[in-house]
Amino acid sequence: MAEQVGKTVAIVGNPNSGKTSLFNILTGSNQKTGNFPGVTVERKTGILRLAEDLRVRLVDLPGSYSLYPNSADERIATEILINPGHTDHPDLIVYVASARHLDRQLLLLSQMLDLGFPTILVLSMIDEVEQEGRTIDTAALTKRLGIPVMAISSRRGKGLKQLKDQIGISLQSGPLQRARPIYELHEDAIKVLKAVGQVEASENLYLRWLWVQHFEWVPFDTGKSVDEWLAIHKQFNIEPLKEQVDETFERLNQMELLADAVVSRDPASRTFSEKIDALFTHWFWGPTIFAVIMLFVFQAIFAWATYPMDAIESAFGYLGSTVSASLPEAWYSNLITEGVLPGLSGVLIFIPQIAILFFLISILEEVGYMSRAVYLFDHWMQRFGMNGRSIVALISGGACAIPAIMSTRTIANWKERLITILVTPFISCSARIPVYAVLIAFVVPYERVGGIFNTQGLAFAGLYLFGIVAAFVAAYVFKKILKGKSHSFFVMELPAYRMPDWMNVWRNVKEKVGAFVMEAGKIILIISMILWFLASYGPGQNMHLAEQEALVEAADLNLAADATEDLVNAKKLESSFAGILGKSFEPIVEPLGYDWKIGIALITAFAAREVFVGSMATIYSIGSEEDEFRIREHMAKQVDPVTREPVFDYPTALSLLLFFVLAMQCMSTLAVVKKETNTWKWPVIQFGFMTVSAYVVSLIAFQLFS
Amino acid sequence: MRLSDLRIGTLAVLDHFPVSPLHSKMLSMGMLPGQQISVVRKVPLRGSLYVKVNDRLIALRFREAQNIMVHL
Numbered sequence: 001m002a003e004q005v006g007k008t009v010a011i012v013g014n015p016n017s018g019k020t021s022l023f024n025i026l027t028g029s030n031q032k033t034g035n036f037p038g039v040t041v042e043r044k045t046g047i048l049r050l051a052e053d054l055r056v057r058l059v060d061l062p063g064s065y066s067l068y069p070n071s072a073d074e075r076i077a078t079e080i081l082i083n084p085g086h087t088d089h090p091d092l093i094v095y096v097a098s099a100r101h102l103d104r105q106l107l108l109l110s111q112m113l114d115l116g117f118p119t120i121l122v123l124s125m126i127d128e129v130e131q132e133g134r135t136i137d138t139a140a141l142t143k144r145l146g147i148p149v150m151a152i153s154s155r156r157g158k159g160l161k162q163l164k165d166q167i168g169i170s171l172q173s174g175p176l177q178r179a180r181p182i183y184e185l186h187e188d189a190i191k192v193l194k195a196v197g198q199v200e201a202s203e204n205l206y207l208r209w210l211w212v213q214h215f216e217w218v219p220f221d222t223g224k225s226v227d228e229w230l231a232i233h234k235q236f237n238i239e240p241l242k243e244q245v246d247e248t249f250e251r252l253n254q255m256e257l258l259a260d261a262v263v264s265r266d267p268a269s270r271t272f273s274e275k276i277d278a279l280f281t282h283w284f285w286g287p288t289i290f291a292v293i294m295l296f297v298f299q300a301i302f303a304w305a306t307y308p309m310d311a312i313e314s315a316f317g318y319l320g321s322t323v324s325a326s327l328p329e330a331w332y333s334n335l336i337t338e339g340v341l342p343g344l345s346g347v348l349i350f351i352p353q354i355a356i357l358f359f360l361i362s363i364l365e366e367v368g369y370m371s372r373a374v375y376l377f378d379h380w381m382q383r384f385g386m387n388g389r390s391i392v393a394l395i396s397g398g399a400c401a402i403p404a405i406m407s408t409r410t411i412a413n414w415k416e417r418l419i420t421i422l423v424t425p426f427i428s429c430s431a432r433i434p435v436y437a438v439l440i441a442f443v444v445p446y447e448r449v450g451g452i453f454n455t456q457g458l459a460f461a462g463l464y465l466f467g468i469v470a471a472f473v474a475a476y477v478f479k480k481i482l483k484g485k486s487h488s489f490f491v492m493e494l495p496a497y498r499m500p501d502w503m504n505v506w507r508n509v510k511e512k513v514g515a516f517v518m519e520a521g522k523i524i525l526i527i528s529m530i531l532w533f534l535a536s537y538g539p540g541q542n543m544h545l546a547e548q549e550a551l552v553e554a555a556d557l558n559l560a561a562d563a564t565e566d567l568v569n570a571k572k573l574e575s576s577f578a579g580i581l582g583k584s585f586e587p588i589v590e591p592l593g594y595d596w597k598i599g600i601a602l603i604t605a606f607a608a609r610e611v612f613v614g615s616m617a618t619i620y621s622i623g624s625e626e627d628e629f630r631i632r633e634h635m636a637k638q639v640d641p642v643t644r645e646p647v648f649d650y651p652t653a654l655s656l657l658l659f660f661v662l663a664m665q666c667m668s669t670l671a672v673v674k675k676e677t678n679t680w681k682w683p684v685i686q687f688g689f690m691t692v693s694a695y696v697v698s699l700i701a702f703q704l705f706s
Numbered sequence: 707m708r709l710s711d712l713r714i715g716t717l718a719v720l721d722h723f724p725v726s727p728l729h730s731k732m733l734s735m736g737m738l739p740g741q742q743i744s745v746v747r748k749v750p751l752r753g754s755l756y757v758k759v760n761d762r763l764i765a766l767r768f769r770e771a772q773n774i775m776v777h778l
Contacts, residue, residue, distance in 0.1 A: 066734035070727060101762055104736030241725050248733040256738075273763065274746065283750050375765040379753035382767075388754070489728040489770055493735065494756070494763040 007056045007171055009048065010090035012077070012112060014105045015063035016495040018124030019096045020044075021154040023060040024503045026164075041076045041409065045088075050168045059088045067111045067210060068244045071412040075217070081115065082210050083220045092118045092171050094163075099123040099136055099151065100496060103259030109145075110182040110251045114206040118170050119147050122163060126151035128498070137262040144258055155501060183251050185209055189243075192236045196224070213240045273496045277372065286376045293369075297360045298398060301353050301430075308352040316345035335532060342614060343528025347521040349610075350400065353430040355513050357399035361392070362508040366500030371492060378490060384472050385479025386423075387416040388490065394420070394471065396512075397427030398464075401669045402519050403512040405676055419478045421676060422686050425669050426471035428464045428661065431609040435660050436463055438613055438632055442653030467661050474689070520608070520668035527607035527667065531615070534578040546575040578604075592659065592695070593652035593702040595640070602659075609665045655702035663694035707778075709743070710755070710771035717744045718776040720759070728770055736762065743776060 013019040024031070027046030044060040061080060062073035069075040080088045093112050097105040102123065112119050123136060141149040148166050152159035185193075185205055193208050211222045215229035222229075232238075279285050320341050327333035364370050370392060378388030389411050396404035404424050411417040428436075440456050440463075447455045537543065550571035554564040573579050582600030589599045605612035617631050638647040664670070670683040677683075712718055720739050723729045737743075737759050747756040752768040 065731070068730055068734065070731045070734075101736075103760075104762060107734055107736070241727070241730060244730050245725055245733060248730065249738070252733070252736065252738055271761070274758075277747070277756070277763075281747055281756055283748075371765070375754050375756060376749060378765075378767065379749055379751070489731070489767065490754075491728065491732055491735065491764060491766045491770065494765055496763075 007091045008059060008088060009056050009092045009094060009167060009171075010059045010061050010080070010088065011094050011096060012061050012081075012108065013063060013096035014065055014098075014108065016493060017063065017096045017098045017105060018154060019060060019063060021501045021504055022094070022096055022122065022124060022152070023058065024501075024507055025154050025157070025160065027058055041073050043076075043088075048164070048167070050164055054168065056167070056171065059090065061088075064108060066108055066248065068213075068248070072409070078210075078214070079218065079220075081112070081117075082207060082214070083218065085220055090117065092120070092167065094120050094122055094167065096122045096124050099126045099129040102136065102262075103256050106255035106259060107248065107251050110255055111206075113145070113147070114181045114183055114204075116204050116207075118173060120163070120166055120170055121145065121147055121149040123149065123151040124154060125498075127153040127156060127158070140262045141258075144262070155499075181206060182254055183247055188236065192232065192238065195236070196232060212238070213243060271496065273368070273494075276497055277494070280369070281372050281375060286372070290373055290376065293364070294395065297357065297395075300360060301356050301399070304356050305352040309349055312345065312348050312352075316341060316348075331536075334536060335529065338536070339529040339532030340525070343525040346528060346608065346610060346614070347517060347524050350430050350516065350520075351513055353433075354399045354403070354516050355509055357396065358403065358509045358512040359505065361396060362505040363500050365392075365508075366498075366505055368495045368497045371494050374492065375494065384475040385416065385419045385482070386475055387411045387413060387420070388492075390416065390420040393424050394427055394468075397424040397429060400429050400431075400516050400520070401425045401427070401666065402672050403515045405669065405672050406515055408676070415482055418482070418677065418682065419475050421673055422478060422682065423471040423474045425664060425666065425686070425690065426467050426474060426662065428467040429609075429666075431666070432463075432660055434610050434613045435605075436460060436657065438616070438635070439648075439653050439657050439660075441632055442636070442648045443650060443657060463657060463661055466658070470662055470693070474693075519672050520666075523668045523671065524608050524611075527604075528611070531578070531604050531607070531611070534581065535573055535576050538572075538576040538580070542575040543572050546571040573600075591702070592698045593655045593706060595647060597638075598647075598652075598656065605660075606663075606665045607667055609660060612660075649706075651702045651704075651706040654705060655698040658701050659694045659698040661694075662690060662697055664690035707776060708772050709745070709757070709774040709776050710768055712743075712745050712776055714745050714748060716778070717742055718778050719743070721775040721777050723774045726773075728773075732766075732774075735764065736760075737764070 011019050011023050023044060023046065026048050030049075031044060031046030041062060046058045046060075048056050048058040050056060059080075061077040064074040064077045066074075067078050067081065069078045080086045081090075083089060095109050095112060097109065109119070109121065121141065123138065126136070129136065136151065138149045138151055148170065150159055150163055150166060152163060154160075183206070189209055189212075190205070192212060193205060196208065196212065211218065212229070212232070215222060215224070215226060224232075233240075280289055320337050323341070324333060324337045327336065361370075364373075373391055374388035376388075377391050381388055381390050390408070392410075393404045393408045396407055401424050404427075405421050408417045408420045408424075411420060440459050444455045444459045449455055449458065538546075547568055550568040551564070553571075554567050559567065578600050579596075581603060582596040585599040585603060586594075586596040589602060594602065601612050601615040604615040613631065616635065635648045636646065639645060640647055664687045670687060673683040673686060674680055707718075709718075720737065720741050720743050722739050723732070741759055743757055743759045745755055746758050746763070748754075754765050754767055755771050757764050757766065757771075
């Protein structure tokens with residue numbers, strides 16, 4: 001089949017216009033998500049098959065209201081549209097507008113038309129409008145705008161075939177020819193353009209005018225330097241903001257007249273959304289409902305994720321024993337069974353929890369609830385230097401900080417975004433759960449409280465709460481320390497409540513899980529192999545001597561074969577590189593109540609927290625059967641060689657738990673923070689303040705209680 | 707009067723707002739002088755405002771509402 005992907009079609013429209021649903025349904029599985037070069041704005045492209053041998057590239061431009069951008073997202077969209085040299089500069093625009101609020105969404109469309117793009121206007125969510133008994137006269141719209149207009153319903157697949165046909169036709173028909181622009185440049189503007197020297201007949205005046213106004217940040221060559229542009233601005237006394245406002249006014253007036261003529265309005269009744277919002281955004285019930293929803297979300301994660309997690313665990317157990325049985329006794333077999341497989345399982349085990357959390361968050365986003373939460377909590381978050389949208393990141397942090405930090409891209413203000421990125425890892429993520437589960441029994445004995453609760457469950461909740469408090473305290477401190485434009489603005493549309501588009505939910509879950517696997521997966525796998533090396537090899541004859549010693553000791557004690565092997569492994573580990581590292585670490589962790597064995601486990605946990613449990617299993621020579629309860633049993637039996645006191649007493653376990661709540665023990669997150677902030681400065685600072693606060697808090701806890 | 711002083715449920719008309727990036731954004735979202743506006747709900751303690759402009763629902767900050775002038 002011939003690949004003809006020469007032409008580019010861009011999907012353009014306001015946020016919440018149904019753009020993404022249309023993009024998903026047009027491209028199906030033929031899509032890629034990446035970043036625009038140099039910025040962290042999501043770039044979605046896909047292949048659209050128009051006919052057997054005709055394919056075009058489809059780009060989903062970030063949702064925008066106008067060509068006068070107010071956020072990084074909008075800026076990218078604007079840049080692509082006004083830079084004919086950009087790889088994503090479209091040959092055709094599919095402009096998506098929600099049929100619900102057509103009149104408000106025509107501003108950007110009018111700008112597209114004045115730029116001369118061949119354009120198809122797509123009215124999405126047409127079924128919802130029709131259900132309300134309203135109509136839109138698409139024929140009249142076509143006539144007035146001079147472009148094809150089609151009504152579709154992405155959910156029901158209505159009108160998609162016609163849209164594809166129209167895309168094919170419109171691609172053939174060259175640039176848009178309109179008698180006169182919707183917005184006529186005023187005389188002064190023309191004068192400026194003449195002075196700039198770009199008023200040949202073939203040039204698009206409006207495009208040049210946008211260049212004049214956006215010269216400061218357009219990254220492409222406009223033929224003039226910034227200084228030259230500045231001189232022109234000064235000479236003609238151009239006030240970009242005023243120009244913008246004037247232009248916007250004029251366009252909105254024209255478009256409103258047009259919309260009034262084609263849309264039948266419903267009487268100003270309280271809509272369904274407003275009725276729901278009377279409760280959901282109520283000053284008291286709103287936050288209460290939010291708390292209940294969050295409780296349900298996290299309850300669901302724990303309840304539902306257990307089954308797939310157990311399945312993954314036993315699958316890897318089986319795989320490990322099969323592989324080790326079929327491979328010869330050699331270093332590479334050990335690398336596979338003790339380095340690669342545990343690493344892989346350590347990555348996969350978290351997918352169920354992450355997938356479930358993002359499934360639920362996506363549903364909340366899709367139905368329109370998340371914007372209500374943003375509205376409710378914005379002013380609280382602002383007191384801590386964050387933004388209403390930070391709440392989405394903080395909740396996501398309950399699964400994994402990596403996709404959570406990536407989701408901060410929607411926060412336009414840099415300082416608010418940065419603070420959100422810095423404090424999100426304080427929220428207890430899924431990797432901390434296994435650690436909490438092992439240690440909590442040493443701190444609180446199991447007892448029923450008030451019928452439905454138990455002491456350990458409450459302690460668990462307490463650790464989560466402690467992480468949340470830490471995040472807000474840190475945010476407050478950063479708000480005071482960091483400089484930067486504190487005045488940000490926040491004007492957000494509250495979309496109508498609607499049923500989720502399941503395709504969008506599915507794509508979103510896939511994307512988030514993908515981000516986790518790609519970003520964290522690599523690092524966890526590599527670290528897991530390094531750990532295997534450090535634990536399996538030692539300097540010189542160390543390991544060999546340790547083995548001999550252990551065998552002698554085992555013979556003296558008359559140990560069975562199993563116990564002998566355990567003892568050998570433990571002794572070997574002690575003399576391995578990891579053991580030496582742990583011992584050299586002991587003076588640092590001793591004040592916190594940890595011995596060198598915990599030291600080793602802690603070092604390994606700096607790669608990824610959950611590794612702690614596996615390391616404990618190795619150190620206490622429990623072998624490959626990694627069972628939480630067995631590990632706990634072994635840990636309980638450990639006694640200090642000198643004092644004969646148990647190692648895991650109350651103060652030590654408490655100090656360890658607090659350390660895990662606060663410490664920055666995730667290299668993958670640091671790598672993502674570096675990516676998102678474009679410098680090592682922030683991940684280094686983040687690592688520093690989190691780990692120092694963990695050390696101090698654990699130190700105080702241990703010294704107080706021991 | 708200022709939008710922030712408008713009582714919940716009272717219908718007013720958007721009057722004017724100073725030229726600033728915030729307001730160019732509001733304009734681009736279709737909030738025009740002359741349009742009817744009402745405050746549907748407020749988050750207490752100078753929290754965000756939930757307003758309705760024509761039939762569109764919009765959330766904005768208290769500080770922003772202080773700069774938006776309306777008349778009854």
